[in-house]
């Protein structure tokens with residue numbers, strides 16, 4: 537009997553060693569090493585397509601549940617994290633021992649927590665995400681600073697990623713810039729806006745017209761990004777920072 541194949545897309549990768557199926561929120565992806573015949577690929581998809589389709593349906597059901605209001609809950613197994621604004625499935629594993637690890641994999645974000653975390657689990661998840669973001673975000677932000685700082689000579693002295701209750705960023709008197717770690721869960725364009733906003737405070741220590749003109753010189757669409765923060769920023773804090781609930 538001929539089984540109907542689920543929709544999938546091919547990605548040829550010279551670095552891939554094996555045929556692989558990836559389950560992503562936008563569909564099934566088949567990673568194909570160079571040199572494999574179409575017949576081999578098709579046979580592989582015939583053999584594993586049913587399995588992949590079932591995994592995809594599970595993933596989509598989880599994400600749908602999440603969008604129907606459970607998004608306000610703290611992320612748990614079966615939940616997701618909006619990395620750079622894109623909902624990314626979250627997998628939590630509990631192991632013996634005390635190590636906490638976070639890794640970004642093809643299927644999503646994997647957290648390894650000590651089995652002993654028990655009732656403090658929310659706190660462990662939050663701390664793991666915060667620690668990971670403190671390592672990940674500076675690279676992204678440095679790229680943005682390198683893009684914008686030279687335009688008007690706005691160079692910060694230092695960058696810190698922090699947990700802040702009511703602010704997305706701040707710029708101190710010595711031009712030290714602090715950014716809220718939750719910006720790693722907002723679209724990149726929003727992160728860019730906050731970085732530019734704080735860089736512009738190096739020149740203008742206020743929100744005067746001159747200040748906003750300087751922001752607009754860097755980012756003509758800044759209003760849209762600021763609006764995103766007004767609409768969704770509070771939700772990010774509610775959802776991911778139980779310290780401030």
Ligand SMILES: [Zn+2]
Pocket residue numbers: 733737742743
């Ligand atoms: Zn400001």
